Amino acid sequence: MNKCILILFSVLMIVSCKSSDPKIFDGYMYVQNNNLQKKDWKLVWEDNFDGSTLDTTKWTKIPPNKADWGNYMTSDPRCYAFSDSNLILKGIVNQDTIKDARPFLTGGIYSKGKFAFQYGKIEIRVKLESAQGAWPAIWMLSEQGKYGEYPRNGEIDIMEHLNYDNLIYQTTHSYYTLELKQKDNPPYYKTSKVDTKKYNVYGLEWYPDRLVYTLNGKETFTYPRIKDVDASQWPFGQTFYLLIDQQLEGDWVGKANPDDLPARMIVDWVKVYQ
Numbered sequence: 001m002n003k004c005i006l007i008l009f010s011v012l013m014i015v016s017c018k019s020s021d022p023k024i025f026d027g028y029m030y031v032q033n034n035n036l037q038k039k040d041w042k043l044v045w046e047d048n049f050d051g052s053t054l055d056t057t058k059w060t061k062i063p064p065n066k067a068d069w070g071n072y073m074t075s076d077p078r079c080y081a082f083s084d085s086n087l088i089l090k091g092i093v094n095q096d097t098i099k100d101a102r103p104f105l106t107g108g109i110y111s112k113g114k115f116a117f118q119y120g121k122i123e124i125r126v127k128l129e130s131a132q133g134a135w136p137a138i139w140m141l142s143e144q145g146k147y148g149e150y151p152r153n154g155e156i157d158i159m160e161h162l163n164y165d166n167l168i169y170q171t172t173h174s175y176y177t178l179e180l181k182q183k184d185n186p187p188y189y190k191t192s193k194v195d196t197k198k199y200n201v202y203g204l205e206w207y208p209d210r211l212v213y214t215l216n217g218k219e220t221f222t223y224p225r226i227k228d229v230d231a232s233q234w235p236f237g238q239t240f241y242l243l244i245d246q247q248l249e250g251d252w253v254g255k256a257n258p259d260d261l262p263a264r265m266i267v268d269w270v271k272v273y274q
Contacts, residue, residue, distance in 0.1 A: 022117070022120070025239075028114055028115050029116045029117070029239045030044055030045065030115075030116070030120070030239075031118045031119075032117070032119035033119075035208075036208060039205070041121050041273030041274065042273055044117070044272055045058075045115055045117070045271075046270060047059070047269065047270050048268075049082060049085055049086055049267060049269065050085045052082050054080065054087070054109065058114055058115055059109040060113070060114065061074075061080070061109055062109060068250040071102070071249065071250075072102055072106040072248050072249070073106055073107075073245065073247075074105045076105050076107075078090070078092060078105065079106060079246075080107045085269075087109075087267040088264050088266050088267075089106075089107035089109070089245065089265040090106070090246060090262045090263070090264050090265075091105070091106045091107070091246045091262060092262045093258045093261050093262075103258075104261070106247055106248050107245070107265075108243065108245025108246060108247070111242045112243075113241075115241065115242070115272075116143035116239040117274065118239045119207060119208060119274065120205075120206055120272060120274035121204070121205045121274075122158070122203060122206075122273075123270075123271050124158070124159075124244065124267065124270045124271075125200070125268035125269050126138065126202060126267050126268065127196070127199045128161050128196040128200075129196070129264045129266075130164040130165075130196055131261055131263035132254070132255075133253055133254055133255055133256025133260070134163060134246070134260070134263040135161070136265040137157065137159065137160045138160075138242075138244050139155060139157045139160070139243050140156040140158065140204075140240040140241065141153070141155055141240060141241060141243065142154065142235070142239070142241075143238070143240060144239060146235070146237075151175050151177075151179065152232065154172070154173060154175075155171075155172075156172060156173075156204065157169065157170060157171040157189075158170065158202050158204050159202040161194075161196065162252070162253045163254070166194065167192060168191065168202070169189055170190055170192065170213040171188060172211055173188070174235050175235070176230055176232040176233040179232075182230070182233065185229065187223075189221070190213070190220060190221035192215050194215065199266075200215065200216055201215070201217060202214070202215060203217070205219075206236070208225070210222050210223065210224045211223040244265070245265075248263070
């Protein structure tokens with residue numbers, strides 16, 4: 001009798017463990033089950049930037065776009081470098097305005113179409129350089145656009161830094177916060193002091209009912225899913241991809257000072273757990 005109970009318990013444990021593992025869709029979207037609450041994370045995806053070129057199975061250089069942050073994005077090799085197992089993303093003065101008329105150029109990468117995940121933990125080790133008009137960011141957008149056009153699918157800003165500030169912003173955007181102006185129920189962002197002269201680890205723990213932002217392994221801010229409000233408050237039940245970019249200029253950060261450039265964003269590694 002005791003032996004039968006032991007066998008049954010072992011089978012249930014195996015089934016339970018398997019059901020908690022992420023499922024991979026289309027070969028690149030890692031989806032964790034909706035019961036995720038534990039913190040016994042397992043590494044599922046990473047890049048340590050050990051090579052001399054960008055791993056194009058994981059990343060794409062962000063193309064220019066009409067968004068406020070994307071005016072100067074480029075694939076120009078002058079905005080990308082590899083050194084000492086670091087990826088260096090640069091915001092530079094454009095010295096060849098005949099080839100490209102834009103005054104500045106910026107480097108950035110995203111994992112769109114190559115890696116996305118739903119629920120889990122992500123950490124990125126980065127050192128920032130300050131400059132007037134510099135706006136480095138680590139953030140996430142929806143892979144499949146489940147709810148329609150932006151901002152219906154939300155945006156998760158793991159880290160944004162402005163100019164010469166000694167703090168970073170960690171922010172949750174959605175139709176609920178941007179269009180319905182619900183920025184206090186619950187609070188949608190927080191700032192945290194940071195020494196930008198050092199490497200820092202910016203992170204997020206993402207659960208079915210909350211986003212937990214972190215800095216150097218410590219919790220800084222939690223954005224919870226709440227009841228009895230407009231459904232647009234929580235568009236985060238879907239896969240998101242990662243963006244890392246050294247932006248310049250924009251309504252929020254202001255004009256860039258060419259004398260301060262280049263500005264660099266030095267990325268050591270990216271790790272995702274589920």
